[in-house]
Amino acid sequence: MLKLVVAPPRLAMRSSSFRKAAFSTAAAAAAATRFQGGVSMVQGASRGIGLEFVRQLLKRSEEGRVVATCRNPDGAADLLKLKKEYENRLNILPLDVTNETTIEAAASAVSETYGSLNLLVNTSGILSIPNVLQPETTLSKVQKSSLLLTYEVNAVGPILVIKHMWPLLKMGGGSGTEREFAVVANLSARVGSIGDNGLGGWHSYRASKAALNQLTKTVSVEFSRKKDPIVCILLHPGTVDTDLSRPFQRNVPEGKLFTKGFAVQKLLNIIDNVKSSDNGKFFAWDGQEIPW
Template sequence: MRLTVFAPTRLKRSLERAFFCSTAADKWEGMVSMVQGTSRGIGLEFENFRFPLNSGFNVKQLLEKNDEGHVIATCRNPNQATGLLKLKNKFLERLSILPLDVTKENTIEHMLPLLKAGGGFGTEKKHAIIASLSARVGSIGDNGLGGWHSYRASKTALNQLTKTICVEFGRKKDPIVCILLHPGTVDTDLSRPFQRNVPPGKLFTKEFSVQNMLSIIDNVKSSDNGKFFAWDGQEIPW
């Protein structure tokens, strides 16, 4: 899952060119957030959170905890995302749901212009934020147990890709900051088969994990570009 936080002014013009009409964009106030992978689990929980101006990660928390800001929720099959559709009924003017499949380039190729919208005039943020969900098991330096070969390798690949694009964005002076987040072990369908081995107090609710990650995102600075954070704010070695 990935969270992207945009600011409004220049974003409006990009949205008009990409997929929204100007009348819709003109109604938006505050920051605009895009959450990728929102049909269930942590991504859906992000929809509900409230953020001062820079709503973003969990669609649920982003909407319920903030009176302003617009959320763009994306998933492969919006028509089958019952949780998202319920939120749409509740937040008709503040939630847009779009199809996005990472295996289909035409569903994502309008996203870079939105990112380059950056901070925008009159906002607290001078940069867009890309926050990707990784996992501590993707850290080579933290690997003391072995095992989980494919999962570790996939997360390590995500970490390397994120590090690479943050260097490239920085070189081009694009107003974009990329970070990686480890949510902890969260009580979701994905983790259920492995929860038996989780130590007491280390299995987190979606609400708790997302609230902590949103706090990290809210305090991201330009100097954090390319960093890897755990749910509690501690930096994780590569």
């Protein structure tokens, strides 16, 4: 079942956070030379789709580096197994999307080790927590605490991660990869589409994913305006057999419940083929664009 660790009170952010991640062009060139295959970061990597992203990114390249983040690395047994197999190419860091100081610390660690990023995948999200949060089937069940908690984890967290990884992504661009730009891929959900909402319900989850979509689109516009070598996209993986979806799989049509391996393979194919003109777009697992 899903669990959420309540983060300690946030500390005031230091203005040095961006200075720590501001690197010279020489540093970028050095990073590109050292890390052929690029440097990818998967946020929310301890299990489910995030863990599968880490696994497939490591297997597809003999040189690429992967940074995997999660709230409690010491308790991430499957991630630690991968570390033993890919000791020199996998770096595991603590990061809690509800605690911005941990995001800042992760950015500093990535900058010190690699100097840049070429791919950022934000996968963490919540849908239900026993005795805390359940998808609402009716307006009468909507609670302020559920709305705020879901928004914090599903929308605010990923955008703060982008904020602190931004200088690293600018520095990395497409260096060491076959792309000309870095990619930010945020995992959203079709239920976050306002235009596609014909069933209602699931107020908190729908609203949080719609917020993530809007925030990501806004970030993509800024990156384009500033001519940063970064493309931001949103991805809907379909209904995947994970802890998040397991309590709600009963009504999934036959053939529409995907394995983690299948879903991530499809999403990586979209990432591999993304174009600069796709900046700010929302794609389903099969490559079809989803209406806002």
